[in-house]
Amino acid sequence: GNSVTQMEGPVTLSEEAFLTINCTYTATGYPSLFWYVQYPGEGLQLLLKATKADDKGSNKGFEATYRKETTSFHLEKGSVQVSDSAVYFCALSEGGSNYKLTFGKGTLLTVNP
Amino acid sequence: DTAVSQTPKYLVTQMGNDKSIKCEQNLGHDTMYWYKQDSKKFLKIMFSYNNKELIINETVPNRFSPKSPDKAHLNLHINSLELGDSAVYFCASSHLVGGSGNTIYFGEGSWLTVV
Numbered sequence: 589g590n591s592v593t594q595m596e597g598p599v600t601l602s603e604e605a606f607l608t609i610n611c612t613y614t615a616t617g618y619p620s621l622f623w624y625v626q627y628p629g630e631g632l633q634l635l636l637k638a639t640k641a642d643d644k645g646s647n648k649g650f651e652a653t654y655r656k657e658t659t660s661f662h663l664e665k666g667s668v669q670v671s672d673s674a675v676y677f678c679a680l681s682e683g684g685s686n687y688k689l690t691f692g693k694g695t696l697l698t699v700n701p
Numbered sequence: 702d703t704a705v706s707q708t709p710k711y712l713v714t715q716m717g718n719d720k721s722i723k724c725e726q727n728l729g730h731d732t733m734y735w736y737k738q739d740s741k742k743f744l745k746i747m748f749s750y751n752n753k754e755l756i757i758n759e760t761v762p763n764r765f766s767p768k769s770p771d772k773a774h775l776n777l778h779i780n781s782l783e784l785g786d787s788a789v790y791f792c793a794s795s796h797l798v799g800g801s802g803n804t805i806y807f808g809e810g811s812w813l814t815v816v
Contacts, residue, residue: 620802626742631791631809639802675742681805687732687797688757689805691744 590615594678594692601668601699609663609695611652611678619680621645621654621661622689626675635663635676668699704728705808707792713814714782721778722811724792732756732797733775734805735767738789750775751797782815789813 594611601607613619623635623645636645641656650665661678678692707724714720726733734757735747749757750769764780779786789812795805 622804624807632744632793632807634804634806637802637804677744681803687795687803688734688746688749689744690746694742694744696742 590619590680590682590690592678592680592690592692594676594695596693596695597675598696598698601697603670603699603701604667605699607663607665607668607672607697609676609678609697611661611663611692613659613661613678613680615659615680615682617682619682621652622679622681623650623652623661623663624677624679624691626677626694628674632677668697670699670701673697673699703808705792705794705806707790707808707811709811710809711812711814713816716782716784716815718782719778719780720782720813721776722790722792722813723774723776724808725774726792726794726806727773728794728806730794730796730806731772732795733769733772734793734795735775735777736791736793736807738791738810740788744791748775748777779813784815787813787815 591614620639622637624632625635636647638645638654644653675694679689705726732751734749748767753769769775789810792808795803
């Protein structure tokens, strides 16, 4: 079956540091890949997505590239802010009648001033 | 103009009680979902409905019964609540047809605490 593995947290960075959160996946077909973010006490928001190999998703300074050869979708940001503190979830979906998201376990990011 | 709205946001109840969480979406989507987030933040799908028809039913105790009166609503009823049911329950919606790139939109979550 499908699965998503992302780096264990928590991750603690200083403001303006470079961020990488690793994500790899296993899928039977050709999935789409997503990063969702959950700010403290809030629901899930889509951060970015990529629907085919070599696509790059980007939003709010975050980027992730769909690498089929390494089955990866690592999240990066060049300069984090305190307001980026949240839990980040990598997820995949495959088309078909049982469309759903399969999530990784989440990575807690804390950015200190 | 909340796209996916669920109520209540917080619910504290005693073991053995029956409770419901309601969900509505105004995005015109044909598919709705319930996800459960446990205390370790792990998210797992419970149910999915497409046009009021159940299409995904993961291994969930039959104390949990979803109901979809129309494609804009998906409610979750839980009977005989147990301590282990304490979690955050997220409602979500999306289009089904169109391939794997369809974005799934989530509500703000319902924090259920069973005491």
